[in-house]
Amino acid sequence: MPFARLASATTATCHIGLGLAAVGRPGYINLGRDRDLGDNRSVDTLRARTDELLDAAYAQGVRYFDAARSYGRSEEFLADWLNAHPDVDDVVIGSKWGYTYTAGWSTDAEQHEVKDHSAATYERQRAETGALLGDRLDLYQIHSLTPDSPALTDKELHARLAEAAAQGLTIGFSTSGPAQADTIRAALAVTVDGEPLFRTVQSTYNALETSAGPALAEAHDAGLTVIVKEAMANGRLADPYAPDALKAVAEETSLGCDAVALALILRQPWAGVVLSGAATVVQLASNLHAAVVDLDEAQLSRLAALVEDPPAYWERRGQLPWH
Secondary structure, eight states: OTTHHHHTOOSTTTTEEEEOTTTSSSOOSOTTHHHHHOSOOOHHHHHHHHHHHHHHHHHTTOOEEEOOTTSTTHHHHHHHHHHHOTTOOSOEEEEEESEEEOSOSOSSOSOSEEEOOOHHHHHHHHHHHHHHHGGGOOEEEEEEEOTTOGGGTOHHHHHHHHHHHHTTOEEEEEEOSTTHHHHHHHHHTOEETTEEOOOEEEEEOOSSOOTTHHHHHHHHHTTOEEEEEOTTGGGTTSTTTSOHHHHHHHHHHTSOHHHHHHHHHHTSTTOSEEEEOOSSHHHHHHHHGGGGOOOOHHHHHHHHTTOOOHHHHHHHHHHOOOO
């Protein structure tokens, strides 16, 4: 299991990972991108930004890096960074398949990505990922499973994934939508030759959306590594968009809203890795302060009141514009 490397790491930030969704492509749904990225979002500009973030993250103890086929050129940028740092051998590299990037490096495309969880898409994208990341890839996840995904029942696909696992690749899945808990439990039941197929789960969990928590605890108890994504709710928990209660707690800790929001998740006993989606090195540095945030019971109680109804949360997320 590649994540055993994190268990033996001694840096305070080893359980914070860096996700490249926000910098691998010019358009995304995170709030504040105009401020974070500006107008120049050329391939070379975002490649340089990704290099800068990866350098800063590694220097500050981050050891998990997360990409996806649909994150524009994120795999390419990550591969270039790894090739430029051949001495870096203590990181865990994860990517995802199941969505195809279709925006053509545009922020106003009619469609930015197309979802397909078929075995044919897996084979195509596995080859594409392999051409870029080669044997540096540790974890390959099905991107955004939902309860109706054919990937939960496709025996041919399961066999191909199990074959990859037998060759040393860790197989996982990510989830999205208001029924994440149902998806997680269905995926835990998937076996090949009597053995569980999935070894990791990556789900949305944050101060506003906590519904997957019990199922993620079950996954952890079953031996899976839990990776938390969208910990900042696509920017809704960061300044200046954060709720007043979060701003108040952040002021009490003398740290940023982002650090408090991430710390809230790090304290969960089932959380193996919490992803930072930072688009700037300043954001990253602030995010990494989460490792030293100490929240008392009164503060936790005030933050617990922020939880939204899952369908309402996901409806609002679905309305966020790509920009």
